[in-house]
Amino acid sequence: MPETVAALKLAIVPDERTAAMLDGQSRICNWTYNHLLDKANELRALYREQPSDEIVQTLYKKEGLRNLLPVIKKQKTFLKSIHSSPLKNTALRLSSAILDYQKSKKGKRKGKQTGWPQFRSWKRKWFSLFYDEPTKGFAVVDNTLELTLGTDEDNKRLKLKIPMPDVSALKGKTIRNLRITKEQGVFSAVFSIVRLLPEKKPVQRIIALDPNHKNFAYGVDNDGTAVEIEKPHWLKVYDKRIDEIKSKRDHKQKQTRLVDVLEHAGKPIGQKRWESSRQYKKFDTILENVLTKRREQTKTFMHTLANSLFRQYDLVAIGDYTPNGGGITTSMRRSMNNQSLIGRFKEVAKWTATKSGKWFSEFDEKGTTRTCHACDHVVTAGLAPDVRQWTCESCQTHHIRDENAAINGLRRIVDDKKQKSLGLSRPVPGSGHFSIKERWAWRVGLSGVRCTLRENHSSLMNNRQEIKREEWYPPIQLGQAYV
Ligand SMILES: [Zn+2]
Numbered sequence: 001m002p003e004t005v006a007a008l009k010l011a012i013v014p015d016e017r018t019a020a021m022l023d024g025q026s027r028i029c030n031w032t033y034n035h036l037l038d039k040a041n042e043l044r045a046l047y048r049e050q051p052s053d054e055i056v057q058t059l060y061k062k063e064g065l066r067n068l069l070p071v072i073k074k075q076k077t078f079l080k081s082i083h084s085s086p087l088k089n090t091a092l093r094l095s096s097a098i099l100d101y102q103k104s105k106k107g108k109r110k111g112k113q114t115g116w117p118q119f120r121s122w123k124r125k126w127f128s129l130f131y132d133e134p135t136k137g138f139a140v141v142d143n144t145l146e147l148t149l150g151t152d153e154d155n156k157r158l159k160l161k162i163p164m165p166d167v168s169a170l171k172g173k174t175i176r177n178l179r180i181t182k183e184q185g186v187f188s189a190v191f192s193i194v195r196l197l198p199e200k201k202p203v204q205r206i207i208a209l210d211p212n213h214k215n216f217a218y219g220v221d222n223d224g225t226a227v228e229i230e231k232p233h234w235l236k237v238y239d240k241r242i243d244e245i246k247s248k249r250d251h252k253q254k255q256t257r258l259v260d261v262l263e264h265a266g267k268p269i270g271q272k273r274w275e276s277s278r279q280y281k282k283f284d285t286i287l288e289n290v291l292t293k294r295r296e297q298t299k300t301f302m303h304t305l306a307n308s309l310f311r312q313y314d315l316v317a318i319g320d321y322t323p324n325g326g327g328i329t330t331s332m333r334r335s336m337n338n339q340s341l342i343g344r345f346k347e348v349a350k351w352t353a354t355k356s357g358k359w360f361s362e363f364d365e366k367g368t369t370r371t372c373h374a375c376d377h378v379v380t381a382g383l384a385p386d387v388r389q390w391t392c393e394s395c396q397t398h399h400i401r402d403e404n405a406a407i408n409g410l411r412r413i414v415d416d417k418k419q420k421s422l423g424l425s426r427p428v429p430g431s432g433h434f435s436i437k438e439r440w441a442w443r444v445g446l447s448g449v450r451c452t453l454r455e456n457h458s459s460l461m462n463n464r465q466e467i468k469r470e471e472w473y474p475p476i477q478l479g480q481a482y483v
Helices: 016-049 053-059 066-075 077-081 084-105 234-250 278-312 330-356 401-415
Strands: 003-011 129-131 138-141 144-151 157-163 174-183 186-196 206-211 217-221 225-229 255-262 268-276 315-319 359-363 389-391 398-400 438-444 449-453
Touching (some): 003 330, 016 174, 077 144, 084 129, 217 401, 225 401, 234 278, 315 401, 330 359, 359 401
Parallel strands (some): 206 315
Antiparallel strands (some): 003 186, 129 174, 144 157, 174 186, 206 217, 217 225, 255 268, 438 449
């Protein structure tokens, strides 16, 4: 059976003392990271003046900075209170960030260019504790996560026992590693677990989704059901709030005074840094909270939708359209947001398919909108975005724009040679007019997808008002930010 590694995030509920201990561990790792970065910066400057192989070995090798730890540990005894795994991984994390920067600079790394690593602020982001080996430093016993730390002043090994209520989710799973995190004041244990994947199932039910900017996507399946998936309207609310908070924050003075940089024990290390004003920091914290919530909610949206689709369909296919970077105007921003959302949804859908033994694919979307699915006539001038319905001048078939595009998409998947090898066990639409039997509207909520059947026998449906919007807004708490 094929297998893969997946992440499983479980809440842990440390008591006050244990929570303070975890904070302390994270703080020391953060200090170590910054301390090593300081060293790395020095070496980098030195290397520019006088390149040497010795520097390369420390600065640009995977384990180079890690090898500095034993000496630092002798100087800074508080490092002894950390288990060797998270301490080692703190160094590896910095080295990996440096190597990413190197690769990115040389154009060997995909995506956005990565900068040279920066000092981390523990107050801003809790430094996670990574235990990379399944048998070293942690154990799951009954409903408890047992975490081993370093040693105290008397060389006694420190241990923490932390209640983990949802431990049953780990039953029968093989654990690879563990990461302790804290977000919005909540501690979690993120386990990497080995997951067995089911064998792929034969394909019977297929849906083709046409992503666009009016809705999240419009789908047509091979049984003649059309589904319009509403886009997450609450994203707009978030974006408006985010803009507001950003502008409020940026009106506050960012840098107010120079303060001493303190080391772990609270002693100044002889360096100064600029400190942001309290007002600035306050808005910054609020902004972080709203961004986190937006991220979480978007994730829920995508997983809920993907699960719903794969419960009903064996193959989910999505148009491959991706906007090219150039010519972005403000008015395009919103639909761009939707496009990046689609991009991320594809990743989620791919994974959902894999773990449920089903199929995900993309189809070539070029020309699907302007081609009449009934007679293959092509509207050479294309259809302006605001044309939601149109009549084919060649065969007089009346089209709902997105529906016609999805039907063309459905044909393309079926024609695709790759898909033919899936062994379709159900008749699929051939050429000619394809009639839609039912039209549904889907709204993805926090607890599932609500499906509404739209008025039948109306080829002229598609009054978007049919999806009644609930008076619901994301729960964004702004505290006293507006006082
Ligand atoms: Zn036609």
